[in-house]
Amino acid sequence: MSVRRRLGVSPKSDQDGRVREFEAQDAAASVFAPREDDHKYRRGVAAFVTGSTHYPGAAVLGTRAALATGIGMVRYSGGESETKAVLWQSPEVVADLASFDALVVGSGVDPKDVRRTSEAREALDRARELDATVIADSGALGQIAKRVLGGHHVRRCILTPHAAELAALITKLEDTEVRASDVIKEPEQAVRLVTDRLGCTLVLKGHRTYIAGDGPTIIVDAPGAWLATAGTGDVLAGAMGALSAVASKREVAEQPEPQQLAAAAVWLHARAGWFASQVNAGNTAAAADLLAPIEQLQRHGPGSPIRASDATAVLPRLVGALVASKIRA
Numbered sequence: 001m002s003v004r005r006r007l008g009v010s011p012k013s014d015q016d017g018r019v020r021e022f023e024a025q026d027a028a029a030s031v032f033a034p035r036e037d038d039h040k041y042r043r044g045v046a047a048f049v050t051g052s053t054h055y056p057g058a059a060v061l062g063t064r065a066a067l068a069t070g071i072g073m074v075r076y077s078g079g080e081s082e083t084k085a086v087l088w089q090s091p092e093v094v095a096d097l098a099s100f101d102a103l104v105v106g107s108g109v110d111p112k113d114v115r116r117t118s119e120a121r122e123a124l125d126r127a128r129e130l131d132a133t134v135i136a137d138s139g140a141l142g143q144i145a146k147r148v149l150g151g152h153h154v155r156r157c158i159l160t161p162h163a164a165e166l167a168a169l170i171t172k173l174e175d176t177e178v179r180a181s182d183v184i185k186e187p188e189q190a191v192r193l194v195t196d197r198l199g200c201t202l203v204l205k206g207h208r209t210y211i212a213g214d215g216p217t218i219i220v221d222a223p224g225a226w227l228a229t230a231g232t233g234d235v236l237a238g239a240m241g242a243l244s245a246v247a248s249k250r251e252v253a254e255q256p257e258p259q260q261l262a263a264a265a266v267w268l269h270a271r272a273g274w275f276a277s278q279v280n281a282g283n284t285a286a287a288a289d290l291l292a293p294i295e296q297l298q299r300h301g302p303g304s305p306i307r308a309s310d311a312t313a314v315l316p317r318l319v320g321a322l323v324a325s326k327i328r329a
């Protein structure tokens, strides 16, 4: 049975959620270079409550992705083993949640992990006090939905499920069983339903990613399927956290809507997947291989429109930059 028939989503919702494509210049509007009067706090701070004893890698990938995307400071809170893993890979990370502008929570957190779930709850309370943007992934999806429905105000929230996670979320919200295959059949209805219900931006990840929010639903198509490998979602959440934190420090008139920010992160991430695969002789790259292209793309890419179709023209320059590193816009 369809998501629409199961849940009674009206045709009006479909019309309201008209889809539009997202281009390089749209992504560029959400990527900000540092200003002369920035310092580490004014540039933007992203905090992470991600990873766990079982999945320390999710914490490492997310925090590294935020640093690669461009950020004033990354903070991290976790148990001893995951904190050690993060700091070993990124000594610039500060291991506390003193203050932050965006919170990334849930990647690599099993909702049955009592310790991490309770730490995620505390972080969400802190985000509320600080009026920070929340990017909820994987293990935090159910928790954020429960809070929003329970009347906890979250100024800006972005949820990043894959199809199975979105099906589980809708099942919980609507108290009727929805499967991943239902979501895959009618993705636009599925994302619209959750966005309307929770008032959060909803990013349904996949080869084609749907981003629903206040405006028409945005579609970002990946140029290839190279992102279908473990940990790439953790990288995406990290990049989204960094873009959100940095944007929140700009003048109000300059600040993109959460839906635009989320789509920009998806765009950057998808192009990084393509570049990583080219650097890797056309093969699937590992999630960590996305970090260098993300760093280069946020400096060069969105400002000078790169698409899959014309990417070959840019590739030699990008590969050169990857090798030589340190090239500034």
Ligand SMILES: NC(=O)C1=CN([C@@H]2O[C@H](COP(=O)(O)OP(=O)(O)OC[C@H]3O[C@@H](n4cnc5c(N)ncnc54)[C@H](OP(=O)(O)O)[C@@H]3O)[C@@H](O)[C@H]2O)[C@@H](O)CC1
Pocket: 054, 055, 056, 057, 058, 059, 106, 107, 108, 109, 110, 138, 139, 162, 163, 164, 165, 180, 205, 206, 230, 231, 232, 233, 234
């Ligand atoms: N190095 C690390 O630390 C890593 C940590 N990670 C972290 O681990 C945590 C749990 O991740 P997980 O892979 O065990 O569970 P999860 O992704 O929920 O899959 C469960 C089932 O859902 C389905 N399914 C999955 N994707 C689907 C899709 N796109 N579309 C449709 N269906 C899809 C699929 O079912 P199937 O289709 O096979 O029946 C699958 O068996 C999570 O917090 C994550 O952040 C990972 O990032 C890996 C690297």
Ligand SMILES: Nc1ncnc2c1ncn2[C@@H]1O[C@H](COP(=O)(O)OP(=O)(O)O)[C@@H](O)[C@H]1O
Pocket: 162, 205, 206, 207, 208, 209, 222, 224, 225, 226, 227, 228, 229, 230, 231, 232, 233, 234, 235, 236, 269
């Ligand atoms: N076939 C595919 N083609 C393009 N992109 C894909 C494909 N499969 C997955 N992705 C992308 O890879 C990422 C996977 O995220 P997720 O499912 O959370 O995996 P993980 O939990 O291992 O990080 C998402 O950004 C998604 O859009």
